[in-house]
Amino acid sequence: MADPKALYQEVILDHNKKPRNYGALDDASHKAEGHNPLCGDHLTLTLKLDGEQVGAIAFTGESCAICKASASMMTVAVKGKTRADAETLIHEFRDMATGTLDYANTPHHLGRLTVFAGVRDLPTRVKCAILPWHTLHAALNSVTSTSTEAEDDPMHAPIGDA
Numbered sequence: 001m002a003d004p005k006a007l008y009q010e011v012i013l014d015h016n017k018k019p020r021n022y023g024a025l026d027d028a029s030h031k032a033e034g035h036n037p038l039c040g041d042h043l044t045l046t047l048k049l050d051g052e053q054v055g056a057i058a059f060t061g062e063s064c065a066i067c068k069a070s071a072s073m074m075t076v077a078v079k080g081k082t083r084a085d086a087e088t089l090i091h092e093f094r095d096m097a098t099g100t101l102d103y104a105n106t107p108h109h110l111g112r113l114t115v116f117a118g119v120r121d122l123p124t125r126v127k128c129a130i131l132p133w134h135t136l137h138a139a140l141n142s143v144t145s146t147s148t149e150a151e152d153d154p155m156h157a158p159i160g161d162a
């Protein structure tokens with residue numbers, strides 16, 4: 001087994017150097033902006049739904065390394081997934097990052113995204129990691145702007161029906 005801390009740093013560095021799906025879609029069907037005032041992270045997410053499936057997704061913005069890596073990995077994870085599967089990942093990621101998901105002993109779909117599990121011990125970084133997922137949830141539900149400090153703060157409010 002690789003050292004989780006080393007893997008975490010390697011993944012963050014890799015996705016910062018080469019963020020996947022970086023940019024904006026011209027033909028987006030859904031778009032949302034996300035802010036994390038605590039850190040200064042700002043993301044713009046565009047995606048195109050083909051029926052119920054995420055056909056294309058892209059992000060741009062100014063953010064710290066953790067937020068950017070999380071956004072990059074998120075776009076890879078949800079591309080080609082159904083809207084429902086994307087919402088499941090949003091829940092699982094949030095619960096993992098806030099420490100309420102025992103990801104080692106509970107079935108989940110996070111795959112490599114578990115490299116972010118360590119942020120639960122870094123309270124100031126949790127919102128950086130969650131912001132892209134929060135913004136994706138907003139975009140899928142046609143909310144055009146969201147903030148980690150808003151009433152629908154993912155740290156405090158349940159997402160969707162679960």
Ligand code: ZN
Pocket residue numbers: 036039040041063064065066067127128
């Ligand atoms: Zn940040």
